[in-house]
Amino acid sequence: MHPSAPLTPPAGDEIIRIDGLSKWFGDFQVLRDISLSVRRGERIVICGPSGSGKSTLIRCLNRLETHQAGNIVIDGIRLDDSLKNIEAVRNDIGMVFQHFNLFPHLSVLDNCTLAPIWVRKQPRAAAEATARQLLQRVRISDQAHKYPGQLSGGQQQRVAIARALCMAPRIMLFDEPTSALDPEMVKEVLETMVGLARDGMTMLCVTHEMGFARAVADRVIFMDAGEIVEQAPPEIFFSQARSERTRQFLDQILDR
Amino acid sequence: MNRQPALAHRPLLQRGGEWLRANLFSSVANGVTTLLLLGLLVWLGDRLLTWAVLNAVWGNASVATCNALLGQGACWAVVADKWRQMLFGIYPQAEQWRPAAAVLIFCGMLVLTAMRRFWHLRRLLVLWLGGSLLCAWLMAGGGGLTPVPTALWGGLPITLMLAVFGTLLAFPLGVLLALGRRSSLPIIRAVSISYIELVRGVPLITVLFMASIMFALFLPEGISFDKLLRAQVAIILFNAAYIAEVVRAGLQALPRGQHEAAAALGLGYWQTQLLVILPQALRITIPAQVNSFIDNFKDTSLVIIVSIFDFLYAVRQAVISDLDWRHYFVEGYLFAMAVYWLFCYAMSHYSQWLEKHLARDHRT
Ligand SMILES: Nc1ncnc2c1ncn2[C@@H]1O[C@H](COP(=O)(O)OP(=O)(O)O)[C@@H](O)[C@H]1O
Numbered sequence: 001m002h003p004s005a006p007l008t009p010p011a012g013d014e015i016i017r018i019d020g021l022s023k024w025f026g027d028f029q030v031l032r033d034i035s036l037s038v039r040r041g042e043r044i045v046i047c048g049p050s051g052s053g054k055s056t057l058i059r060c061l062n063r064l065e066t067h068q069a070g071n072i073v074i075d076g077i078r079l080d081d082s083l084k085n086i087e088a089v090r091n092d093i094g095m096v097f098q099h100f101n102l103f104p105h106l107s108v109l110d111n112c113t114l115a116p117i118w119v120r121k122q123p124r125a126a127a128e129a130t131a132r133q134l135l136q137r138v139r140i141s142d143q144a145h146k147y148p149g150q151l152s153g154g155q156q157q158r159v160a161i162a163r164a165l166c167m168a169p170r171i172m173l174f175d176e177p178t179s180a181l182d183p184e185m186v187k188e189v190l191e192t193m194v195g196l197a198r199d200g201m202t203m204l205c206v207t208h209e210m211g212f213a214r215a216v217a218d219r220v221i222f223m224d225a226g227e228i229v230e231q232a233p234p235e236i237f238f239s240q241a242r243s244e245r246t247r248q249f250l251d252q253i254l255d256r
Numbered sequence: 257m258n259r260q261p262a263l264a265h266r267p268l269l270q271r272g273g274e275w276l277r278a279n280l281f282s283s284v285a286n287g288v289t290t291l292l293l294l295g296l297l298v299w300l301g302d303r304l305l306t307w308a309v310l311n312a313v314w315g316n317a318s319v320a321t322c323n324a325l326l327g328q329g330a331c332w333a334v335v336a337d338k339w340r341q342m343l344f345g346i347y348p349q350a351e352q353w354r355p356a357a358a359v360l361i362f363c364g365m366l367v368l369t370a371m372r373r374f375w376h377l378r379r380l381l382v383l384w385l386g387g388s389l390l391c392a393w394l395m396a397g398g399g400g401l402t403p404v405p406t407a408l409w410g411g412l413p414i415t416l417m418l419a420v421f422g423t424l425l426a427f428p429l430g431v432l433l434a435l436g437r438r439s440s441l442p443i444i445r446a447v448s449i450s451y452i453e454l455v456r457g458v459p460l461i462t463v464l465f466m467a468s469i470m471f472a473l474f475l476p477e478g479i480s481f482d483k484l485l486r487a488q489v490a491i492i493l494f495n496a497a498y499i500a501e502v503v504r505a506g507l508q509a510l511p512r513g514q515h516e517a518a519a520a521l522g523l524g525y526w527q528t529q530l531l532v533i534l535p536q537a538l539r540i541t542i543p544a545q546v547n548s549f550i551d552n553f554k555d556t557s558l559v560i561i562v563s564i565f566d567f568l569y570a571v572r573q574a575v576i577s578d579l580d581w582r583h584y585f586v587e588g589y590l591f592a593m594a595v596y597w598l599f600c601y602a603m604s605h606y607s608q609w610l611e612k613h614l615a616r617d618h619r620t
């Protein structure tokens with residue numbers, strides 16, 4: 001990782017296209033007519049007040065939530081009720097959760113090889129080799145045989161990142177990956193994510209770590225009440241936000 | 257070094273006295289109750305000890321010896337005389353080493369299964385397939401052994417078989433029902449719920465009756481199932497509903513995040529259940545499963561109702577059917593009680609040990 005090296009600007013084709021996406025929980029509309037296009041290699045940070053629909057939005061992308069109106073196309077595959085499409089899309093997308101969601105009954109290594117072996121049908125040896133490589137990349141290879149319960153929060157989240165990477169996804173979704181961590185562990189997880197960003201992974205991160213947004217984001221999106229209120233490159237987003245709601249939000253979280 | 261607390265320096269007798277005063281004699285009423293209960297206990301204990309031990313007839317004594325002491329001392333000679341029939345029912349005398357061996361093998365299998373180093377699917381499968389076939393061969397005969405029809409089987413092997421297979425084979429069905437009850441497909445959910453609620457709403461005796469009598473009505477003419485097999489199937493179907501509810505509790509205890517993480521990794525429904533959800537959910541429910549096994553073990557005595565001669569019945573028959581010994585069925589029942597108690601106590605202890613052991617386990 002070279003922290004000072006300039007980020008390569010994403011020049012890729014469109015990998016995610018969201019058109020007029022709406023979603024309801026019962027009568028309550030969580031997402032309102034959201035449209036968004038993401039290019040290959042683009043790094044997007046999504047922020048906004050709690051309950052604004054950030055998690056729901058990214059969970060729609062790998063069909064952990066179903067949407068009721070609009071279209072989502074991931075790498076040419078349209079997300080609908082077709083199980084084949086859902087499977088194909090999930091194969092393309094890795095996800096990291098706020099509470100890690102590691103499998104507590106499996107060792108770190110087995111957490112990482114489970115999906116490659118059973119979904120990708122990789123031979124165990126190959127899956128383990130890949131897993132060890134990726135565990136090394138998140139700097140946790142010495143813990144491969146421990147169980148998640150024996151690791152710190154930061155270590156667990158890095159394992160969760162490695163586990164997702166083992167499926168060689170083209171897109172990574174992060175849902176507040178550092179907000180369940182003690183402050184001293186936030187840095188190690190963010191560094192891992194920065195490394196990933198520099199390697200050109202397409203990333204959508206829900207996070208309030210604005211330092212991370214400044215360092216790697218190509219675009220920062222502000223959501224409120226189920227809508228995308230504002231989106232801009234970080235240097236513009238942080239200094240010249242157009243909407244009042246965005247400025248209020250930024251004032252709050254940046255404490256200025 | 258810390259100083260010992262003052263309490264430890266005082267004489268034992270004094271501390272005992274304080275404890276007694278605080279717990280048993282804190283008021284007049286409390287003191288009177290304590291004394292009354294103590295008196296009752298001493299009186300009962302004395303009677304029991306006199307009857308069961310001091311005045312009892314032990315060993316291979318004759319009926320006459322027992323009759324001389326009728327009402328004053330227990331006649332354990334009846335157990336000494338009849339134990340083979342009590343344990344193995346009307347299984348041919350000369351072949352009774354076979355059910356004895358089967359019971360020992362079976363208990364061995366249970367002990368091995370209880371040990372954690374055997375908790376691997378393949379080892380358990382080999383153990384149970386191999387062990388069960390061996391026991392079946394010993395019991396039924398053939399291949400060098402005299403064939404013994406199931407109508408002659410009885411006693412402890414029957415009780416063990418009905419209880420253990422009644423739990424073991426009910427297990428997969430119970431897991432399926434539990435998953436079905438949480439399924440997103442309405443038909444599967446409805447079928448699972450109906451089955452579970454129906455079975456849990458009727459007593460085992462009814463299911464046994466159905467299996468032994470009504471089953472025949474549904475089967476085409478001329479086809480008949482072995483009676484023992486029918487009762488075994490009935491017990492399996494019955495237990496499955498209870499196991500389903502225990503498993504469901506385990507499934508509900510898992511956080512949603514486990515399902516979501518598995519889905520996000522692309523695991524399908526069955527992969528998610530088998531690789532992620534069930535290993536965790538079942539582990540949580542092991543103590544509860546052992547407890548329901550204890551229940552099943554005792555419930556098997558109900559098969560008497562469809563004329564299957566389990567252990568309890570064999571004990572009763574062994575005493576009652578002999579004109580000489582027939583006064584001594586209380587001793588027979590006490591023997592049966594002791595055997596049931598031994599099994600249940602061992603299992604209950606195992607379940608407690610397991611609970612502690614699993615709670616300490618960092619993996620859960
Ligand atoms: N499964 C659900 N059922 C009902 N309401 C939900 C569910 N999940 C989220 N919500 C509601 O949807 C809104 C958006 O939630 P979420 O996307 O988690 O917001 P955010 O991640 O921005 O905090 C919230 O008001 C939340 O209460």
Ligand SMILES: [Mg+2]
Pocket residue numbers: 054055056175176
């Ligand atoms: Mg959220």
